Amino acid sequence: NAGVTQTPKFQVLKTGQSMTLQCAQDMNHNSMYWYRQDPGMGLRLIYYSASEGTTDKGEVPNGYNVSRLNKREFSLRLESAAPSQTSVYFCASSEFLSGSANEKLFFGSGTQLSVL
Amino acid sequence: RKEVEQDPGPFNVPEGATVAFNCTYSNSASQSFFWYRQDCRKEPKLLMSVYSSGNEDGRFTAQLNRASQYISLLIRDSKLSDSATYLCVADNTGFQKLVFGTGTRLLVSP
Numbered sequence: 520n521a522g523v524t525q526t527p528k529f530q531v532l533k534t535g536q537s538m539t540l541q542c543a544q545d546m547n548h549n550s551m552y553w554y555r556q557d558p559g560m561g562l563r564l565i566y567y568s569a570s571e572g573t574t575d576k577g578e579v580p581n582g583y584n585v586s587r588l589n590k591r592e593f594s595l596r597l598e599s600a601a602p603s604q605t606s607v608y609f610c611a612s613s614e615f616l617s618g619s620a621n622e623k624l625f626f627g628s629g630t631q632l633s634v635l
Numbered sequence: 636r637k638e639v640e641q642d643p644g645p646f647n648v649p650e651g652a653t654v655a656f657n658c659t660y661s662n663s664a665s666q667s668f669f670w671y672r673q674d675c676r677k678e679p680k681l682l683m684s685v686y687s688s689g690n691e692d693g694r695f696t697a698q699l700n701r702a703s704q705y706i707s708l709l710i711r712d713s714k715l716s717d718s719a720t721y722l723c724v725a726d727n728t729g730f731q732k733l734v735f736g737t738g739t740r741l742l743v744s745p
Binding site: 559564567609616623627629 | 639667671676677678679680681722732733734735736737738
C-alpha cells in the first residue's frame with residue numbers, strides 16, 4: 520500500500536533554478552494538496568485541488584504553480600527558486616475536500632528543499 | 636494572533652505519566668477539529684478527530700470547549716513511543732480549509 524508518494528526526498532537548488540515536485544496517490548482520492556512546513560510556522564497550504572481538473576490557491580501560493588495531471592497526480596513547480604522557498608514540502612490527499620469532521624488527510628513523506 | 640495556537644513545549648514526562656495539551660483557535664465558525672501526530676522528520680498522521688461530545692481512543696482523549704475556543708488532548712499512561720510532536724488542526728471556512736498549529740513536542744523518558 521503505497522498511499523501518497525512524492526519525489527524527490529531531497530533537493531538542493533541554486534537561486535533562479537526551476538524544479539517540479541511530483542506527487543501521486545493510489546487511494547482514488549478526489550482532493551490533493553501541497554503544504555510547506557517551516558520552523559515556528561506550522562503547515563501552510565500552498566495550493567490544493569478539490570477534484571480532477573480544478574486547482575485553487577491556498578495561503579502561500581506566490582512563486583509556485585501546480586498541475587493536476589489526472590486524478591492520481593498533482594505536481595508543484597517552482598519556476599525560479601528563491602532562498603525563501605527553502606522548506607519541507609508535503610503532498611497530501613483526502614477522499615473529498617478537507618474540512619468535514621470525518622475527512623482524513625494522508626501525507627506523503629515529504630521533500631526537503633534547500634535553495635542556496 | 637495566530638488562528639491556531641499551541642504551546643511548543645517540550646513537555647518532558649516519565650513513562651506512565653498523564654499529560655495534557657491545550658490548543659486555542661480564533662475562528663468561532665470552525666466546525667471540525669483534529670489532532671495529528673508528527674514524528675521527527677516524518678509526515679503528519681491523523682491521531683484523532685475531535686467531536687463536540689469529546690472522544691476517546693484507548694489512552695487518548697480529546698475534548699472540545701466551544702465557549703472558550705480550545706481543544707485538548709489527554710494522554711494517559713505515556714509510552715516512550717508517544718514521543719512526537721502533536722499538531723492541532725481546525726477548519727477555516729475561509730479559502731484555506733484546514734489550519735495547522737505549530738505543534739507541541741512531547742518527550743517521554745524511561
